[in-house]
Amino acid sequence: MDLFSRSWTALLEAVADLPDEDFARPSGCTGWLVRDLVCHLVIDAQDVLITLATPSDAEPTRDAATYWNVVEAPTGDDPLDALTVRLAAAYEEPGLLKFHLNDVGSAAGRAAGLADPGARVATRDVVLTAGDYLSAYVLEWTLHHLDLIAHLPDAAGPPAEGLARSRALLERIAGDALPPAFSDKDALLIGTGRRAPTEAERSRLGDLAGIFPLVIG
Template identity: 35%
Template sequence: MEDLGDVLAQAWLETLDLVGSLDPTGLRTATDLPGWTVLDLSFHLMLDAQRALVVLADPGPGPADTDRVTYWSGQQPGLPGADDHAAYVRRAAAAYASPTGLLRHWDDTVQGALAAVRHADPADHVATQGHVLAVPDFVHTLVVEAAVHRLDLAARLPQAPSPPPVPLRCVREVLDGLLGHPVPVEWDDATYARKGTGRTALDAGERALLGADAARFPLFG
């Protein structure tokens, strides 16, 4: 649990540093999520930290009905409500008087959420997104979300540093778990994350290597 908290802190704080280093033009740059700018996606990531604060404040005994891998099997592109959420995020991000206000709110929320993670009992369970997870598995889902969106944020920012490697290894763990075996294509972790979540399409050679599993991509989105 302590290690997962450190990985989450690395994922969140590195992304905060990246966004905080951008000028107004950079903050308006498009991301790999259609219709969302860097600021829009920053607000969405703040909502994850806010969700962590809320659910960790009210843990329960369980039992869990999903884990760090199976949780993602229901997260597919185009789910009902996705368009409404995207529209809400854009409106809410635009409602801040300045980007500085949004980033300060995000930073404060992240700091509070990380403190909640540090003090959480790994034997507890939390309810979120219609599921119940053990606390360590819930924290793992936050790491995966942060890692994938870090790639989304930096997709059109050539000056962005390479993402931290450990969160991306957590994404690989989930993708291989959903696939049922290690992927038979020699992708690095970032490429696998993009391919496995549908950010980047499979080419003919990759489909041949994947065989019947190619039809299951994206594994989550």
């Protein structure tokens, strides 16, 4: 629960510190500018609020790792992705988008801090504990933080503990571990297809190249 808050707070602060011109730069998400990614974070924050306000009496069907599904690599042509782009453009001014993310994002952070880790919540036709749900989102926040700063070398990165936990969760999802020689950041970028491995990294991957990259959603 604490790591969720630290990862989310770091991401919100990174967005708040961006100058307006950076919103028109590309992000690490295929087909999205930084402004599109920030708009997606607004939607993510709304999802967190909705899920934490949707209790369930059913037995959990997923945990932090199985919450995620392995999906096809994004092409930028998905209708929902295109909708996000249109929504982001409708804000017109980066300041409005920053304000909305801070407003909804702060509420999501407060709701997470008040949540009972053992309480069951329902989302996407599955049931899991609030603790597992928020743990799953540490991976979401960390990956999107890396997406945010992909072409912004001066922007602050995600917390080290968030990188480490996200790597461990990605390896649980994959059922295998990435090479120990990879830093946590490189393991996440290569392991999710956000960066192609170098020749040396590809050599270290060996048979793991048949597992990674792993695209989750």
